[in-house]
Amino acid sequence: MTFVSKAALAALLGMGATLVVAPTADAQRKKKEDAAAAPQIQVGEAFRTAALAADAAIKAKNFAAADQQIAAMQAAMTAGNQDEAYFLAQLKVQNAQAKNDRPALAAAIDELLASPKLKPEERGGLYYNRGVLALDTKQTDVAVQNFERAKQAGYNEPDLELRLASIAIQKGQVDQGLASLEKVMAARKAAGQPVPAGWYDLAISQLYRSNRPVEAGQWARRKLADYPTQANWRTVLALFRDRADNKGATLGNQARVDILRLMRDTKSLADQNDYRDYVQTTQDIGLPYETVAVIDEGRASGKIPASAAIFNTVRTTAQTQIKADGSAAALETRAKSGPNGRPAMAAGNVYLATGNNAKAVEMYNLALQKGGIDADEANTRIGIAHARAGQAAEAKAAFGKVTTTGPRAEIASFWTFYVDNPRIVASTPAVGNN
Template identity: 40%
Template sequence: MTSFSRAALAAVLIAGTSSFAMTAPAAAKKKEEAKGGLVVSEPLRVAATAAGAAIAAKDFATAETNVAVIEAGAKTDDERYLAQAYRLQLEANKVGDAGNPAVLAGPLDALIANPKTPATEVGRYAYMRANIAYNAKQYPQALAGYQRAVQAGFTAPNMQLQIARTKIQSGDTAGGVADIEKQIAADKAAGQPVSEDLYKYAIVALQKTPDTAATMRWTREWLYAYNTQPNWHTAIYVFGFQGDNDKKITKRERIDLFRLLRATKSLAGEREYVEYADLAVQTANAAEAKAVIAEGNATGKLTPANSAAKLTLGEATTQLAREGSLAVQEKRALAAADGLEANGVGDYALGTGNAAKAIEMYKLALSKGGAKLNKDEINTHLGIAYLQAGDKASAKAAFAQVTTGLRGQIAALWSVWADAPGAPTPAAG
């Protein structure tokens, strides 16, 4: 019998191209057994040597012949382990970078089950097998593999995220997100940077559930940890301009998201400035439309020659002429029986940046009331006005009054901005 070094065997499985180191021949059987080495028959040793050389030379036909000899002649766990190891090495080399790794599942299963497989390598094989199961969408099997890898002491840079992803794909979103939260806490405790992907994956998973509170909490944590204009733009757009919310959001709700894009300096380009200004005209906020177009021109994100912007600007100018001055509008609001006129004046003042007057008018609207008055909308706008005035506490109190429906979620997103740690940076990094 001949013995093989387990360390060398492990190394060849990792590298995939090297050959096994041979130790003493049959005379050393008892010594190697005592040290925990592999003991195999001489014919299998010869076949293994030939197989290793053939694999290294990419002569897979010759390698197959010799691996088959080992498999056919294996009578002990040691010899079966040798056969399984060479089968894995051969199949891994045949697969290469572009093949289907699913063919490795059988050899990996055999190695994991073999009592001669070193405990230090069981975790690695379990991890490899779990990856194959995950790619095949066999999520329960993948989860069991990752958990076994962890129990065996195997570590990988994205292990915790992979386990979390597998739980989420299995339908256990809460469990997966909890694992991500643990990973973030561990990274912070170790003084390590927290990967932005952890936040993003949790948010994407939660957006597919009815748990809007958890989605908002994770969105807040992500934006605070990675406080950039592109991230604010993504968060706002995904929230209200895509998916289910985009199908049910009203024009008046949508404009409040455009206002948040503007507040965070996250408006991305010409199309968004034009859409925002046009929406402002449609919702009787002509003063705001003019301010948005002027801002777009000043920042260079909107060209003065833009025909759509010029058309919208003309419509806004006409609308403003009909409305009259702020003083005229305010007089009508004070004389009105309900708060509708005052709400309109508040919107006018908000659009021109006159936060103090907006706050005054919104409060008047709420005090006058009225059957057609949308109090949630007014409180949202009151919170925005307070933020314009620099009164964060009052802004948050106003947003807190809005608790239901899509409007409640919009107010919550504005409240996230109210507590943001400084102005967003122009870009990540």
């Protein structure tokens, strides 16, 4: 970024505005001749000589010499000469920027901002950059002060509102920060520019930290609407799953498996670790048909390598359990004669795992009729079966019957969003956060 005024330095170095060097006779004559031609600058000859040498040294990246000449400028300054103070600050900024000396740059910008010679239109950008430098040293209050001054000076780049939003969110002023974030996002969209994915992540992560998971889920779905990628689906669902697990393991495997099913349907299971998590969950809650189906799918996609022997063991165990449980038809017979809905739920899970979605819906509805089961869980599974059958209206109706609050309601919301946005399974790469 450029901090110094090239026009001002050109004037100092004799390449632009008329330069009047006091107190020589030549300078006085020049002042009278050119008074009406251009703005006039009063600096001493020794100051100007050192300034020329400092500028040349900076351009040559001879920073030792530049430091010496800047010191000479400071020694040659006339008390109360605002022009000299202004140009000294300009060259200090130029030198610090060239050296990438950010503490020195911050101090030099402060000097420049203190000058009455600084043009009003240059103040906004300097205040903004001074705020950025304050964030380097975690001087949050100094940063906010400079950002607010930048706004007052007319600086209106979107990054300013984003910085203020980020600071407010990180300080726990979530609503204030989100309001600023909404403002800058609206400006970006109005200008036909995409909202960076990282801006959504900022809101999502802080809302989860603030124990506001419903709002976090809403922002997550907004991100997915803008960035329909497998990678983003995985990130969003994994974050939801992990945050739900953090507070006393509130998620539970029955809810967890429905998240993993959505990851599977959006093709966002990334590698063998995701597949290991999936089959461990299905194994723990007794879904051997799904365990086998998921392992076979992972192998076919190449995400479970042939060398991963653990999956062979798990698959063998699942096949043994399938033989012990009997066929899907046998499970259905037991479901119909069962005293409650639990056998019907088990039969529905088998049909869901084997792709017989119509039968899965039938069994889950039977489970609801017989009772003794979690109705929200059954309605979620009915919705999944309809979604897989391409029956969007029926799927959304089933998800809409999930009446509980908490993770199960959010799972239904994610599935509903998926039904409304089937393009989301596109495998395009995630967009960067810039």
